[in-house]
Amino acid sequence: MTQILPATSRKAIKLARRLLREGEAVAFPTDTLYGVGVNAFERFAVRQIFTVKGRPADKAIPVFIYQIDDLNLIARDVPNRAWPLLQKFWPGALTVVLPKVAALPSDVTAGQDTVAARIPDHPVSLDLVIQVGRPLAVTSANLSGQAAPTTAQGVAQQLGGRIPLILDGGLTAVGQPSTIIDLSVTPPRLLRQGAIDFAALQEFLPDLEGG
Secondary structure, three states: OOEEEEOOOHHHHHHHHHHHHOOOOEEEEOOOOEEEEEEOOOHHHHHHHHHHHOOOOOOOOOEEOOOHHHHHHOEOOOOOOHHHHHHHHOOOOEEEEEEEOOOOOOOOOOOOOEEEEEOOOOHHHHHHHHHHOOOEEEEEOOOOOOOOOOOHHHHHHHHEOOEOEEEEOOOOOOOOOOEEEEOOOOOOEEEEOOOOOHHHHHOOOOOOEOO
16 A cells, blocks of 8 residues: 655655665655655665566666765766766756766666766755665656656556555656766766756766767
8 A cells, every 4th residue: 555645744754764764665756757766775675666667677776865975975986077067957957977886786776887866956855865864766756668757646646556655745846857967988978858958068068979
């Protein structure tokens, strides 16, 4: 059975924290779409996301952090040119791919040596990262191949009965996925066009490819 509780309820946030700390998956609103997340450093929990969504094992899961200084918890060898970009677009709908730290489970990154990192611009998402005390592995709260939901009800239609809790924060503000750029390669490359357009990124990365 899946509970749907208001994201504004402290009781609901405490329940979400407990579930996440126990290795369960929880769905919640982000600044782009609804996401389903787990503790990124709990290997069994990460595997649950793949099962819940029917997600192919070769698709990595992005990781949410709370602040830029936390990037070193999940990534290494961050190029100097990345910092002005991150200061401009974080928190926000920008996901960056960087070399991962050894401690991050390979289940999160689908066996790759890189991790996709983001700081969401949403109070519920950020609060959960703080409450759990670890970065969260978060992907869209939908069945693999289906439309990504922008409401808690949309999540319930696809993942109801598969996860214990959905935090209802109303309609998400952006309604489209984050933009993804790969900073682990030179020159950097656009992997997915999302809420942030190519031209805005080129102001910081003139040699950005893939637009």
